[in-house]
Amino acid sequence: MPEFKRPHALADVTTHYCPGCTHGIVHRLVAEVIDEMGIEGDTIGVCPVGCSVMAYDYFECDMLEASHGRAPAVATGIKRANPDKFVFTYQGDGDLAAIGTAEIVHAATRGENITVIFINNTTYGMTGGQMAPTTLPGQVTQTTPYGRNPDVEGYPVRVCEMLSTLSGVALAERVTVIDPKNINIAKKAIRKGFEFQKNKQGFSIIEVLSTCPTNWGKTPIEALDRVRTEMIPYYPLGVFKEGAIR
C-alpha cells in the first residue's frame, strides 16, 4: 500500500481556497502527474486571473502569472522559446471562456504543444460570484439575480465541444472530481495531456467540472450534488477529441 503524502510538485503551504472548493484536488492531481513523470524541473506553469491567481505559490515548478485570459498566449511565448520544456496553463471559466476566448481558440488551432487545465465552476469566484460564460440557464448569480435568462444573457459555452472541432487539438476531455472514481479519471486525463505534450503531439485541454460552495450558497456536499445533478447534464463528461495531430 503506497503511503499517502504530498506530491513534491505541490508546495507545502496553506492555500487560500474556500472549504469545499475543488481547486485543491485538481492542483494535487497536476502535481501528482508532474511527480510521476519526473518533470518538475522542466515544467513551467502559467496561472490566470481568478481564484487560482496565486497558484504560483502552490506549485514547486517555475511559474508565471498571466493577465486575465492571456495565459494561452503567455504559454505560447514560453513554449516557442523552449520547445523541450513542459508548459501548462491553469485557468478558470471567466478567464478562459470569456475574456480569453481568442487566446484559447488560437492556441488550440495552432496546435500549440501545451496542456490546459480548465476549471469550470459556472461562476466568477474571485470577484464574488458573477455570471460566467458557463453559468447555466436559470442560475442565480450576483449579476443574474433573476436567474440567467438565455433571451437576455445568451447561452453557456461548451468549451470542449467547441475546441474539439479544431484540427490543432490532440485532446479535449471533460472530467470532474466529485468522487474517487471521477478523480481517478481526471488524473488519467491530465496525464494524457502531459503525455501528448511530451511526444509533441499537439494541444490538450482537460476541463474539470468544479465546485464553488461559497458563491453557490451551498455546503460542500450540496455543491458536489449540484455538479452531478445540474452541471453534468449540460456539460457531459467524456472525451470529445483524442489523437495526435502530428
Added chain:
Amino acid sequence: MAEKSLMKGNEALAEAAIRAGCKCFFGYPITPQTEISAYLSKRMPKVGGVFLQAESEVAAINMVYGCAGSGIRCMTSSSSPGISLKTEGISYIAGSDLPCVIIDVQRGGPGLGGIQPSQADYWQITHALGHGDFHAIVFAPASVQEMVDTVTKAFDLADEYRMPAVILADGLLGQMMEPVAFEDTEIKMSDASKKPWAACGHGNKRKHNIINSLYLKPDELEDNVRARFKRYEDVKAKHTEAVSDYCEDADTVVVAYGSTARLAKSAVEAARKEGLKVGIVRPITLWPYPAKEIAEACKNAKNVLCVEMSMGQMVDDVKLAINCSKPVEFYGRTGGVIPKPAEILEKLREMGGKN
C-alpha cells in the same frame, strides 16, 4: 563596419533585432510596420529563431511576456492603434521586471486615424504606456542607421535594468530606404544562461522562480514600486541622451525628435544661411527625458520652438525642462501630414523677427 546596403527602415529594424540576438518575434499585421513581420517570417526560420503571427496585438505582447519571462530575448512591433492594445501587457511586463523590445512605427490618430507618419503617440509612449507606476526606456532615432544602432542598445539596457524598451519610430522612418551598415557580428541567439530569475524550468537545481506582478499587501507593492523607481534613477543618470547643433549663440532653439528633427535641422541650416541665429536640440531618449541637455542648449536663447508631427504633445516637457524661463512656441502638422522644412523656416523667421 561592414559595407553599406540600401534598406527600408522596417526591414533594417528587423535585421538589427536578429543581430542583437532576438530569438523570438511575435507580431500582428498593421500598416505602416508590417515589413518587420514579413522580413522576420523569412529570416527567423533560417537563423534558428522563432517568428509567430499572433491572433491579436494583445496576444502578441503576452507571448512576449511569456518568452521574456523564460529569459529569452524577444520583440514585438506595431503601430499606434496596435500599441494601444498592447499597453495592458506592457504594464504587466514592467510590473514583473521583464526585459523586451517594443517597436512603434507611429501613424496618425486618434481612432483608426490614418496610415501616414505621425508622432501622436508621444503621450502614450512616454506618459501612459499602461496602468500603474512605471516607465519604459524610449528611444527616438532619426535615421535608418540610427534605428539599427539603437536595437542592440535597447536590448542590452532592457536586460540590464529588467524593463521594457521602446523604439519610437514613425511611418516615415519605417518606410524610407537609406544606406545602412550592420556591425560584422556572428548571429547568436539569446539564451537564459545569464538570467537567474528566469522561469525556464528549475532543473531540480534551485527553488522555483515566479514571474508575477501581484502584490496584495499595499506595503509590499509600494516597496516593489519604489525599488523599481530607484533603478530608474540609475537609468536617468547613465542613459539620458540628446544631441544639439548650433545652439551656443542661438537666439531661437528648436526642440524636435525622430524624423521631424531631420526636417527641422534642414530648416535650421537654411535659417543660418539667412543669418538667423538658430540652433536645434534633439532628444534621443524620450524617457529618460533629456531635460538638462535641453536646458543647456537653450541657456542663451531668447525663445524656443518645439516642432512635432502632432498637436504639440512634447511642448509641456520642453517648458518643464527650461522651467518656463522663456517662451516656448510650437509648430507642427498632424494627421499624417509631414511638416516641410520651408514651413518650419517661415516660423523661425517669424520668431527671429520678434527679438
